[in-house]
Amino acid sequence: MNWLDEGALYSGIGLFLREDLGRGDITTQSVLMRNTRAKARFVAGEKMVVAGLEAAEEVFVSLDPQQQLEAFTADGEEVEAGKVIARTSGFADVLLAGEQVALNLIRHLSGVATLTRQFVRAVEGTRAKIADTRQTTPGMRMLEKHAVLLGGGVNSRFGLDDGICVEPNHAALAGGLRAAVKSAGENIGHIHRIGAVVSTKDEIKEAIEAGATVLELHVQIEDAQSCVQYARELSPAASIEIGGEITMDNVRRYAESGADIIRVAALTQSVRAMAISFQIQVS
Amino acid sequence: MNWLDEGALYSGIGLFLREDLGRGDITTQSVLMRNTRAKARFVAGEKMVVAGLEAAEEVFVSLDPQQQLEAFTADGEEVEAGKVIARTSGFADVLLAGEQVALNLIRHLSGVATLTRQFVRAVEGTRAKIADTRQTTPGMRMLEKHAVLLGGGVNSRFGLDDGICVEPNHAALAGGLRAAVKSAGENIGHIHRIGAVVSTKDEIKEAIEAGATVLELHVQIEDAQSCVQYARELSPAASIEIGGEITMDNVRRYAESGADIIRVAALTQSVRAMAISFQIQVS
Amino acid sequence: MNWLDEGALYSGIGLFLREDLGRGDITTQSVLMRNTRAKARFVAGEKMVVAGLEAAEEVFVSLDPQQQLEAFTADGEEVEAGKVIARTSGFADVLLAGEQVALNLIRHLSGVATLTRQFVRAVEGTRAKIADTRQTTPGMRMLEKHAVLLGGGVNSRFGLDDGICVEPNHAALAGGLRAAVKSAGENIGHIHRIGAVVSTKDEIKEAIEAGATVLELHVQIEDAQSCVQYARELSPAASIEIGGEITMDNVRRYAESGADIIRVAALTQSVRAMAISFQIQVS
């Protein structure tokens, strides 16, 4: 039921195309007859959660408003190796001009969605949701965060402007955690929840007393459960989150601490691109 | 001795910043006194080839033209875990506003450079150079290709407009490989080398006879050496390249085939971000 | 202690200048000797809270990076009629080219700040803060909201993307207030406070039970106090706000209801421009 503004989502695609096309596709221009037509299909080369199909369609539509992508699965669906994900037909020069950008997008975004799904499965049965971070690929944040949703995760802040998170740097520069959280609450508190990164029970207490209602715990795995409980007792309505070095190996144990949210930087960093091919045929 | 146009290289950084900053850093605005000053340093968390330092400096300069980054190593240098790579000082709000974008860039680009260096080392002693492909992260191509250079690799085409490469799709749509290569040579041949992707000795012969002087072989590892030799005999001046599914496991054997270039999509795809931290202190 | 990102704040000024300058100031070009120098000063024509001085400086700096504005008061200060607010000197063509845009900005923004100050004074001694709305002048939102801060008010949402507010339209379209608020909480609740517009005690109860922690009451003035109390009892930590048709005449009574925030659309709508003149002299 959750979707994002398409304008914001696809606003980078024109830039991505210009990056690859420059002054035009000179191979195709010198090799093909004008108006040659062709058809093509995207085929999954491994099991994956598909993401980026709408972005790929936008690539081709940007080149030719008539172009359409017929999808055989929806973004967010899991498919097996060999699955024909989508097909399209049209002018060969359009297909060839958009091929690499579309592939680069769909492979990367399916990688994000697939990885997210794996994390989501790893914490099934716990209270925890898997959330992304701002550690995204520059220029791809909207698309990557959309892929996180498709994988079953939830989004945290989209930028520095849509949420308050008092980090240790702020605390150090503002005369301590308590002062920083308090200041945030006084200045922007009526429209935003006040978040704070904390690493000890003392900090948990300090932050809550100063008005924080989102607590991001950076704690050792063995301390997670007692810290979560402590925070929960002090502030039952707060959102208790865990961040830091979360991996597939430790995410389950962190989730079992009772936290509401596990923030996983890996979702959008160090992502393995999925194997997807684009097969063109004379039509 | 090789460098790229800075204008083109860093033109995306304004977009990256706007993506993260939006209407402004509301946490810092609500927490810090205006004109608070701070200093910060980038510290390597593992052994790596550094890349992206100049890009990171550009991030801070975009926010405040007075900001400078004092580097303790150069882009392209290899450093050990714990190394302080660079430091900077200035207004705290500038450091905090640029922190995430700078980190996202330097971590990812150092990942590209480090991976490239590993591939370059793997083929040491052979004739082969390691080259990148167009399988890059959308919006980051210039930066990623620069990181490949820093890692010791070489660049292939920057886009569809600065080189001719006849791929199987072109051959299929243009009435065969020979016709396609010939057409390319006639139409654009006097300013570009004509490249072709080939998978058999017959195709090698066909492409060379039609005028190709760059041959990208997509062949099984056991056929690589004989195909390279065959191509070399037919066209001693041609650039013999190997593409396809190149991994750290098979790159050495492919390189020992005698090819000039091994094209490695992995350099800019599925890149593991390097561990680098940004430590801010009151100054 | 609260400030905004200058990049976002002044990004429109280039457009404002182009709107007025077009292909250039043909009167000045045809009348003055090149490099004629002049000095100028802004003078208040009535009592006001000054805002827009930094914006005005940005106007002149955009035309000539050497230009400086020497301010004799700070944005946010109250001045009497006759006060010389600021002065500048430089090339006459720069002063004349920027004059109208600078004046249009400073007059309008001082109008916003002055009006805000009047509302703030009107509620002095109550718990209520005066907040703005999204009923701003298209293209001027950042500047107007900054002027609200300078006048002593606080900012509500900067756009549809940085806060959740469930309005009656959402409730109607989503199957009722309770369902809408609940849905918002489930989908985006962990990073944002959930706000809702409510007009009856039943709606207050429904919204709070569904998870709303920001309540914007649209109620008759005679019901304000009892509604605020009712909401406060149900949810002591919630932000209780009053919106609707707030005027200088009724704002005090609404504020005495005990609400935390009074949202005043008038702050940035129907604003009277302040009388400020720009006096140029031969230097």
Place this chain on the structure above:
Amino acid sequence: MNWLDEGALYSGIGLFLREDLGRGDITTQSVLMRNTRAKARFVAGEKMVVAGLEAAEEVFVSLDPQQQLEAFTADGEEVEAGKVIARTSGFADVLLAGEQVALNLIRHLSGVATLTRQFVRAVEGTRAKIADTRQTTPGMRMLEKHAVLLGGGVNSRFGLDDGICVEPNHAALAGGLRAAVKSAGENIGHIHRIGAVVSTKDEIKEAIEAGATVLELHVQIEDAQSCVQYARELSPAASIEIGGEITMDNVRRYAESGADIIRVAALTQSVRAMAISFQIQVS
């Protein structure tokens, strides 16, 4: 019979939308089912001259090219309170995303048109036309000047580049009024009328002798008639205009002086937004 270039007129609307939408309407995204449909109507809350209907339609069309606005009155028509001005139907997220920007535009522009109409009525029966000035809201000049036309006024210069007006500042810096007007006539005279701001009969004489054919009188109300007559005698073909502090209280008397044009800064400054509501219903 007078209309303006739509491209120039509506070029700012994309910016206005981005200002409000940012990364997207998170309330609607988290509350409504995708593809929910709705209908809506604009209703006048007071008597007014409508302006901005076409701009409002452009807002919705920018969000969805299929969206249409069915107008029940034309821009420039006078309507009574309660009148349904226009209606539209489509996707609920499009209506909600465009609502505030459309309302902000239509309220403000109707305010401009209504105020202009009042001034026009105030001078009915005299020779004078009501004209606007360059004292407009930054970023809204084209739209505001269009609203002035709709209200029955006429436009003066759109910018510093499309007309010559020698102001006292120019005279002071260029060695006197006569020299400045003469210089303008020599340098740009063959494509533009030469205008000059004058405050005394001596200046009127000087300006006309130097070649001015547009005279903007800044004079006391009691001197207006004799100054206009004096100018008319010296230069029967000149356009005699009156500027300065024109209000609803004094405009009639100024108009009775026999001037051709009364320039009223108030038309686009200190404008009261009209009461117009946007009512959404499930469709």
Place this chain on the structure above:
Amino acid sequence: MNWLDEGALYSGIGLFLREDLGRGDITTQSVLMRNTRAKARFVAGEKMVVAGLEAAEEVFVSLDPQQQLEAFTADGEEVEAGKVIARTSGFADVLLAGEQVALNLIRHLSGVATLTRQFVRAVEGTRAKIADTRQTTPGMRMLEKHAVLLGGGVNSRFGLDDGICVEPNHAALAGGLRAAVKSAGENIGHIHRIGAVVSTKDEIKEAIEAGATVLELHVQIEDAQSCVQYARELSPAASIEIGGEITMDNVRRYAESGADIIRVAALTQSVRAMAISFQIQVS
């Protein structure tokens, strides 16, 4: 004494550079050591009026803000073959990156200025000034019109928005010349002179009676004098201009008709680029 807005004048130069540089100067990058320094000079290869020196400087400054051009003559000066017009020194890659764009500009603009000077000389002693038209090179209008000024000519309209000229097409579509001119006068007459293109004495009379004060005559050379006299008698204050097929061969005779302005499309069309070389040396 006449100059133009530099912002508008040089706004295209970034585009011109990107057109030539694309992703960067790969020859220089692969051949020169980074930070190689060089010096260069522009040398006239024939007699000419120089124009474009400031534009050329802007080219280099766009690439490196430190770069300066030391001019040995001013734009608008006439120089002999062999004259060193200007010199510069700096980073070799900056000089090489800007070379072609700077040369293309300075050669073309000097061509415009030189041609204009020839036309101006051809009418010396007559009352006529030489004016340009809107028949300019797309994208270069501001620069070309500035070069016309430097050559001694005057500018006519910069675009369709800064002057009224009723052409035969308007007359045909608007129910005749008289109606069209009258309509223009009523709708926009108070800020603009009303111009009309006329080809017969009847049309001259009609246009003047309807309010035209700028008459552009398109008449045979043998009718020019009597038409100019006729127009002058009917409207002594009007600007009498001659347009159409003006060449170096007929311009003098047209000028001797007594017209105020001769409009010469050739000034900015079919321009011969001047011979200017750019000589780089190791510094």
Place this chain on the structure above:
Amino acid sequence: MNWLDEGALYSGIGLFLREDLGRGDITTQSVLMRNTRAKARFVAGEKMVVAGLEAAEEVFVSLDPQQQLEAFTADGEEVEAGKVIARTSGFADVLLAGEQVALNLIRHLSGVATLTRQFVRAVEGTRAKIADTRQTTPGMRMLEKHAVLLGGGVNSRFGLDDGICVEPNHAALAGGLRAAVKSAGENIGHIHRIGAVVSTKDEIKEAIEAGATVLELHVQIEDAQSCVQYARELSPAASIEIGGEITMDNVRRYAESGADIIRVAALTQSVRAMAISFQIQVS
């Protein structure tokens, strides 16, 4: 069979229109009834090779997506004086707004195509093709190079980024021709042919030995044949080109030297605009 990317080709047209239209066509706005319809046709005034028809259509489509241009000849065809090249019909204000830009484009581009055709004819029967250079009109390179193709010529580099050409400046700055060519080959050789400008047999030898496969000879006409032969013997597969001061008078003799390519700067410099009229009629 050769075509260029339309996106890149026509990306400047919006700028060209804004240059001419500014805030709108005030003559048409003040003279014509809204929605007046008209038809128009382009008529050749002399014999020419037509180019720019598609660009002209793009001009009108940019103003009104419904507008169409019915062509009676194709770009690249040769037509006689009097030929109706194309016609269109639609709103009169659209035709009048696009008229001058469309004409400026079609006249100039037809000039380029016609001149190219003349050079191509002049070398008929020889081995030589006529190629353009980077001496183009700033902002028009893509369009001019497309017109060269239409005239029968071939394109050389589109920018500094899509080909290697070692010029004397590079040689001087890099320690000699041999070193420069060698360096280019080592750094970028595997994707680009290495070109070099040479003026003597020694330089020919040096460049070829260092790896150049594109030789641009700048030699006296009497030395051309022996230099071409010498280069051909040393490097049979190289592209032998002739550049420098090529004119209609000497191009045939240069072509008879046996070179593959004659590079003619004149094709896109000092171009005479073709006589083409745009005739509007009431429809």
